[in-house]
Amino acid sequence: MSRILTVGAAQLGPIQRNHSRASVVERLIVLLHQAADHGVQLVVYPELALTTFFPRWYLDDITEADHWYETSMPNAATQPLFDEAKRLAIGFCLGYALLETAADGTRHRHNVQTLVERDGSIVATYRKVHIPGHEHYEPDRPFQHAERYYFEPSSEGFGVWRAFGSLIGMMICNDRRWPESYRVMGLQGVEMILCGYNTPIHYVPDPGQDILQGFHNALVMQSGAYQNGTWVVGVAKGGVEEGVDSLAQSMIVAPSGQIVAQALTTDDELVVARCDLDWCAKYKGTLFDFDRYRRPEVYGRITSQRGVELPG
Numbered sequence: 001m002s003r004i005l006t007v008g009a010a011q012l013g014p015i016q017r018n019h020s021r022a023s024v025v026e027r028l029i030v031l032l033h034q035a036a037d038h039g040v041q042l043v044v045y046p047e048l049a050l051t052t053f054f055p056r057w058y059l060d061d062i063t064e065a066d067h068w069y070e071t072s073m074p075n076a077a078t079q080p081l082f083d084e085a086k087r088l089a090i091g092f093c094l095g096y097a098l099l100e101t102a103a104d105g106t107r108h109r110h111n112v113q114t115l116v117e118r119d120g121s122i123v124a125t126y127r128k129v130h131i132p133g134h135e136h137y138e139p140d141r142p143f144q145h146a147e148r149y150y151f152e153p154s155s156e157g158f159g160v161w162r163a164f165g166s167l168i169g170m171m172i173c174n175d176r177r178w179p180e181s182y183r184v185m186g187l188q189g190v191e192m193i194l195c196g197y198n199t200p201i202h203y204v205p206d207p208g209q210d211i212l213q214g215f216h217n218a219l220v221m222q223s224g225a226y227q228n229g230t231w232v233v234g235v236a237k238g239g240v241e242e243g244v245d246s247l248a249q250s251m252i253v254a255p256s257g258q259i260v261a262q263a264l265t266t267d268d269e270l271v272v273a274r275c276d277l278d279w280c281a282k283y284k285g286t287l288f289d290f291d292r293y294r295r296p297e298v299y300g301r302i303t304s305q306r307g308v309e310l311p312g
Ligand code: CDV
Pocket: 047, 132, 133, 172, 173, 174, 175, 177, 197, 198, 199, 200
C-alpha cells in the first residue's frame, strides 16, 4: 500500500508593516480551514510568515527591530493557530524570526521554521543556514536586503526528522539555491523538504536576473527534488509588500522533478497535492542510489573549501 501524505502549500499575499500578528494569524487559520476541507495533513507556510519582510529596512539600533521577532513558540499571538491545527489534527510548518537569550546573556537572532505534528507537539525548529544579502546599510539600493545584519547563520546544519509517517527536512528561501542543502538531507534519506521563501522580483545586484526569477525558483527546486529523490514543498509570500514586488509561484515538486501543483495568484492561496512518499524510492533506488554510485572520496573540495581556488 502506498504512503500518501496530503500537503498544503499555504502561500501568503503581502503582510504590510502595520498588519498586526493577530490579523496575520487569522489569515493562517483561514488557510488551515481550507486545508481541512481538502483532507490536508500538513500545511506549510512561508518564510517570516508572521510579519512583513523587515530586513528590507536597516535600523542602526538593532534592538529597535526586536518587535519583529518571536521570543517563544507558541506564544500568545500564535496560540490560536496551534489550538485550531490540533483540533483539526493538521500539522504545520511556520516560518518566523526568533530572538533567543542564552544562559550567558548573549542574544541570538535566527530566521527559523518550526514543524508541528498533527497532535500539536513540536517536532523541530530549523534555523536558516545560508543567509543572503548584506551586513551594512547600502544607500544606493531602492530597498535593503539586510538579512546578514538581522540573522546569524545556523551552525546546526540540515536535519531530517521522522514525522508525518515520513522523513521530513526543512530549509528556508536562499537555502533552496544551494545543492548542498538538498544533498545533506538526501544523505539522511529525506522524503519531503519544506521550504518557505520571500524572493523580491527585483534583484538589486543584477537586475538582468529579474526576468529569470520564476525560472530560477523552479529550476533549483525541481533539480534538488530529482537529484535526491524527494518531494519539495516551496511556499512563497507574494505580491507587493511595502512597495517591493515578491515572487509567488509556490509549488509542490515530485521526486521526478515534475511540478505537480503550483499557485496561480500572488495572494493568500492554498495549493494541495497528494504526495506518494514511496515515489522517492524510484529515484533513490536507481539513478540516485547514493551508496552504489556516489564518489565522496573525490568530492573533498565541497567541504574543505568555501570559495573558488583557481588552478595554478
Ligand atoms: N529571503 C531570501 O533568502 N531571499 C533570497 C534573496 C537572494 C532574494 C533568495 O534567495 O530568494
